[in-house]
Amino acid sequence: MMLGGQGQRLIISHPFPITCYTVKSSHSLHHFSLKVPGRPKLVHLPLASSRSDQTHQYKPQTKTQDDGIPIDDVKVIAKFKTRHNYIRVLQVSRSADHPFAGSRLLLLDSPGNIHSISFLFKSLTNTYFDVFATLPPILPPGPVGILGFGAGSAARLMxxxxxxxxxxxxxxxxxxVEVGREYFGLEKLEKQYPDRLYIYIGNALKASIRNGFAGILVDLFCKGSLIPELQDPTTWQKLRKSLRKGGRIMVNVGGSCVEAEDERRNGKMVMEETLKAMHRVFGDKLFVLNLGNGKDDDSSLALTGELAVSDLDAWKKKLPRSLKGYVDMWAAYQDS
Structure with a gap:
């Protein structure tokens, strides 16, 4: 496999997407937006223009995820197209004044949605992968399926x-998967857990395992949008049948923060259609966790199964302190 662009600096000639907002460029600032379809906090990475191009009119504030990363602190280390994706791997400098400092990011599709993230010295990502990692304690014994594996961010943490x-x-x-092995430590992870991690190449909606899954994580996007099959109740009926008794499904359903290549696939609309399809199958056993800060950056996850108030404390006790807060963010789905 050929991986082009390794070691090249990011050159700005036009706005290039990097977060949940599509931000317009100005004469003194080039904005990029790395779309993160689902994340606990807004991950807003407008990239400031090169330090040599900055003017006194622009005073970068890069203390939080809502702020930008100077272009000089971001490097493209791989960029190429495949039959299914436009793949880019970005490296954020460890010296960057930003929460994503030292991270490596996997971008897929033309809008540039983030599909994997890893840090050299920490496991938590402060993205929706951390929410995924809260699922195992409320599952029956058995294996977990990840549909839309990416470079393995959720798998590594769990x-x-x-x-x-x-x-x-x-x-x-x-x-x-090959990019995951070369740039995100997936090969090392496979060697470290040979009896606990299994990766398959193929249609995730045909995934099956003997005796069923204890839980399923669904993270299926194509061309910047949730795949159309997820708006079909039949898909959720099939996935429910692939669960063991007491099994659950957690889904990244995206939202308005997700930018699709097809403008007709509005992120919020597709999210709502997906939740309605799930509701037809799971009824009142469907819960939603909203990660956005407003209507323009709405982003959510969905969870199936019983979730009584009395279960929440037991769930929290089985989680590390850094993940406990997500338990209280779930709310019963309300069909609008």
């Missing part, structure tokens, strides 16, 4: 947190 957990991941594009 394997570290839950020593008995086995994960089976499906990814349609073999090049994404």
């Amino acid at each position: 394997l570290e947190l839950y020593p008995e957990l086995r994960i089976h991941g499906w990814e349609l594009d073999p090049s994404v």
Whole structure:
């Protein structure tokens, strides 16, 4: 597999997407937006123009995820197209004044949605992958399936947190898995957990395992949008049948923060259609966790199964302190 662009600096000639907002450029600032389809906090990375181009009119404030990263602190280390994706791997400098400092990011599709993130010295990502990692404690014994494996961000965190957990991941594009192995430590992870991590190349919606899954994580996007099959109740009926008794499904359903290549696939509209399809199958056993800060950056996850108030404390006790807060963010789905 050929990986182009390794070691090249990011050159700005036009706005290039980097977060949940599409931000317009100005004469003194080039904005990029790395779309993160689902994340606990707004991950807003407008990239400031090169330091040599900055003027006194622009005073960068890069203390939070809402602020930008100077272009000089971001490097493209891989960029190429495959049958299924436009793949880019970005490296954020450890010296960047930003929460994503030292991270490596996997971007797929033309809008540039983030599909994997890793840090050299910490496991938590402060993105929706951390919410995914809260699922195992409320599952029956058995393996977890990840539909839309990416470079393995969710798998890495769960394997570290839950020593008995086995994960089976499906990814349609073999090049994404190869990028994970080369740039995101996936090869090392496979060697470290040979009996706990299994990766398959193929259609995730055909995933199956003997005796069923204890839980399923669904993170299926194509061309910057949730795949159309997820707006079909039949898909959720099939996925429910692939669960063991008491099993659950957690889904990244995106939202208005997700930018699709097809303008007709509005992120919020597709999210709502997906939740309605799930509601037809799971009824009142459907919960939503909203990660956005407003109507323009709405982003959510969905969870199936019983979730009584009395269960929340028990769930929290099984989680590390850094993840406990997500438990209280779930609310029963209300069909509008």
